[in-house]
Amino acid sequence: EARRALIGRAAMDDNRPGSLPCPDTDHDGEADLWDKTGNHCPSYLGRLPWKTLGLPELRDASGEALWYALAPSLRDHAVVQPINSIEPPAEIKVVGIEPALDVAAVVIAPGHVLPGQRREGPGVDVAANYLEGQNVSLGDNVYETAAPSSGFNDRLLMITRDQLFDVVEWRVANEIRTALRRYYAAFQFFPYANSYSDSNYACTPTLTRGRVPNADLSPSYPLRSCTGHADWQPSLTPPIAPPPWFAENKWHLLTYYAVAPACTRPTLNCSGSGFLTVNDQGGAGAVVIVGGRAIASLSQVRPCAIENDCIEQPLAATNKYRRKARSVSFNDRVAVIVP
Numbered sequence: 074e075a076r077r078a079l080i081g082r083a084a085m086d087d088n089r090p091g092s093l094p095c096p097d098t099d100h101d102g103e104a105d106l107w108d109k110t111g112n113h114c115p116s117y118l119g120r121l122p123w124k125t126l127g128l129p130e131l132r133d134a135s136g137e138a139l140w141y142a143l144a145p146s147l148r149d150h151a152v153v154q155p156i157n158s159i160e161p162p163a164e165i166k167v168v169g170i171e172p173a174l175d176v177a178a179v180v181i182a183p184g185h186v187l188p189g190q191r192r193e194g195p196g197v198d199v200a201a202n203y204l205e206g207q208n209v210s211l212g213d214n215v216y217e218t219a220a221p222s223s224g225f226n227d228r229l230l231m232i233t234r235d236q237l238f239d240v241v242e243w244r245v246a247n248e249i250r251t252a253l254r255r256y257y258a259a260f261q262f263f264p265y266a267n268s269y270s271d272s273n274y275a276c277t278p279t280l281t282r283g284r285v286p287n288a289d290l291s292p293s294y295p296l297r298s299c300t301g302h303a304d305w306q307p308s309l310t311p312p313i314a315p316p317p318w319f320a321e322n323k324w325h326l327l328t329y330y331a332v333a334p335a336c337t338r339p340t341l342n343c344s345g346s347g348f349l350t351v352n353d354q355g356g357a358g359a360v361v362i363v364g365g366r367a368i369a370s371l372s373q374v375r376p377c378a379i380e381n382d383c384i385e386q387p388l389a390a391t392n393k394y395r396r397k398a399r400s401v402s403f404n405d406r407v408a409v410i411v412p
Contacts, residue, residue, distance in 0.1 A: 074128065074131060075121055075123075075126075075128070075139055075141070075180045075230075076180055076230055078126040078127070079093060079141075079178055079180070079232060080232060080236065080237055080240050081240070082094065082126055083147075083177075083237055084240045084241045084243070085244065086149060087318075088149075088151070088318055089149055089151070089153075089154060089156050089318060089322060090156070090241045090244050090245065090318065090322070091147065091157065091237060091238060091241045091322075092147055092148060092149035092150075092153075092156055093143045093144075093147050093148065093149060093177065094122050094125050094126070094149060095107075095114035095115070095116075095122070095143075095148065095149075096114065096117065096118060096119025096120060096121070096122060096141050096142065096143065097119050097121065097122040097123075097125075097141075098115055098116050098119040098120070098198060099198065100120060100138070100197065100198055101124075102120075102122060102123050102124035102125070102130065103122055103124050103125050104122035104125040105119065105122075107150070112150045112152040113145070113148070113150075114143075114145070114148055116211065117142055117144075117211075117214070118140065118141075118142040118200055118211055119140065119141065119142075120138050120139065120140055120141065121138065121139040121141040121180060122141070123138075123139075133182035133228070134182075134184075135183070135185040135186075137182070137183045137184070137185075137192075137203065139180055139181065139182055140180070140181040140182075140203060140204060141178065141179070141180050141181070142165065142178060142179050142181070142214075142216060143165075143177065143178040144163035144164045144165045144176065144178065144214065144234075145164060145214070146161040146162065146164055147161075147163060147177055147178075147237075154321055154322055155321065155323040156322050157238075157322050157323050157324050157327060158238050158241075158242060158327055158364070158365050158366055158375075159327065159366060159375045159376075162175055162234070163175045163176055163177045163234040164214040165177065165178070165214045165215075165216065165231075166214060166215050166216075167179065167215075167216050167217070167218060167229070167231055168207060168215060168216075168217050168218070169206075169218035169219045170218050171218040171231075172218075173231055173233060175233060175234045175235075176216075176231050176232065176233055176234065177234045177237045178231070178237075179216050179229050179231045179232070180230045180231075180232075181204060181208060181216075181227050181228065181230075182227070182228040182229075182230075183203035183204055183226075183227060184221075184227060185226065186202075187205065187223075187224065187226065190202040190203065204227055205224060205225045205227055206219060206227070208227050208229070216229060216231075217229070235366070238365070239365075239399065242363040242365055242406040243363075243406055243408075245319070245324050245328065245363050245406075246328075246362070246363045246406045246407070246408035247408055248315070248316055248319065249285055249315055249319065249328065249330070249361045249408070250361050250408040250409075252305075252312075252313065252314055252315050252316075253359055253361065253410055254410055255311065255313040256303075256313050257336070257358065257410070257412055259303070259306070259313055260303045261342045262336060262337055262338045262340070262341055262343075263332040263333075263336050263337065263358060263359045263410075264276050264299065264302055264303075264332070265278060265280050265281065265286065265299055265302070265332065265337060266280045266281060266282055266283035266284060266285075266286060266330050266331065266332065267280070267283050267284040267285065267286040267287065267330075268280055268283050268284075269283055269284065269377065269378060269379055269380070273287070274286065274287045274325065275287050276299035276302055277299075278299050279337075281332050281333070281334060281337070282329075282330075282380060282389060282390075283329070283330065283331075283380070284325060284326075284328065284330060284377075285315060285319075285328055285361070286299075286330075287305070299338075301338055302338055323376065324363070326375075326376035326377060327363060327364050327365075327376060327377060327383065328361060328362065328363050328364070328383070329360075329361070329362040329363075329364060329377070329380065329384050330359070330360070330362075331349060331359060331360050331389065331392070331394075332359045333347055333348045333349045333357060333358050333359065333392065334346065334347035334392075335347045335348050335358070336348075336358040336359065336412060342412075343412045347392065348392070349392045349394060350392060350393045350394065351394045351395065351396060351407065351409050352394075352395055352396055356411055357394075357409050357410065357411055358410050358411060358412040359409075359410040360394055360407060360408065360409055360410070361407075361408045361410075362383065362384050362386070362394075362405050362406065362407050362408075363405075363406040364377065364383040364384055364404065364405060364406075365399075365404035365405070365406065366404060368385065368402060368403075370401075370402060371385065384405050385402065385403045385405055386405065394407060395407075396409075
């Protein structure tokens with residue numbers, strides 16, 4: 074339950090999807106505020122901030138509150154941007170019987186008190202009075218899994234970076250789908266795509282496959298260079314534009330966009346010919362694909378320099394796309410827009 078709540082909180086963050094709250098070090102259920110530097114958690118190991126996560130106070134079988142640690146690079150602070158599928162790496166390393174690298178966070182059930190531990194009075198917030206082995210060491214980002222013994226009874230559940238961003242990528246794809254739906258509702262067509270060769274991220278006339286157009290940091294999000302096209306409208310309520318974090322965290326460099334020829338500016342209300350097909354179902358006006366990590370066997374690179382760097386869609390050139398389960402050879406997150 075704690076792991077689900079942390080992943081959900083990261084996915085739905087308003088400013089930095091993929092970021093995580095600071096632990097609770099004073100046992101009040103709330104994520105701690107920043108330390109004296111103003112941009113670090115006071116500690117990256119503490120108790121689960123259950124109030125911040127909207128949970129009841131979760132406890133293990135011995136009645137103890139859960140502990141929690143996060144990778145410092147994924148803390149919810151603007152100084153660590155960008156946060157996306159490929160950066161920054163997560164620093165936590167798990168050793169022992171279930172080793173893992175690139176771990177975003179761990180949740181630890183401390184178990185019953187062991188000899189030498191004090192859980193009352195001055196020791197109530199001291200990690201060594203609850204945790205054992207590598208789980209006590211502050212500052213090294215190393216945590217431990219081991220079989221229960223007379224000197225170790227921690228139960229650790231990890232959240233890998235891939236597990237976290239598997240959900241975050243769906244959030245990103247759905248946010249852009251929402252922006253494009255609003256755009257179509259307002260203007261009766263979808264914008265053209267942005268060419269991978271255009272560093273201004275502008276709308277490229279007649280281009281139907283590429284990046285989301287002009288998702289840069291321009292406050293007005295104009296669709297430059299596309300004659301007769303309407304601008305994004307970020308100031309409206311609700312906005313007709315990608316959310317600001319989309320570009321601020323460089324998701325625009327990892328996201329593919331295609332519009333059906335039938336639904337471009339010359340043919341309003343999708344009155345032209347040529348729709349997109351997804352899993353052999355036609356009628357799609359546009360698709361948004363968040364590509365996730367590069368797949369080495371396909372010689373992909375990040376950020377995407379060409380179409381095939383971002384997606385595993387061999388029939389994209391014929392306007393045919395597919396959605397399927399994530400695997401070692403497929404990690405596209407495909408959001409479909411049917412006008």
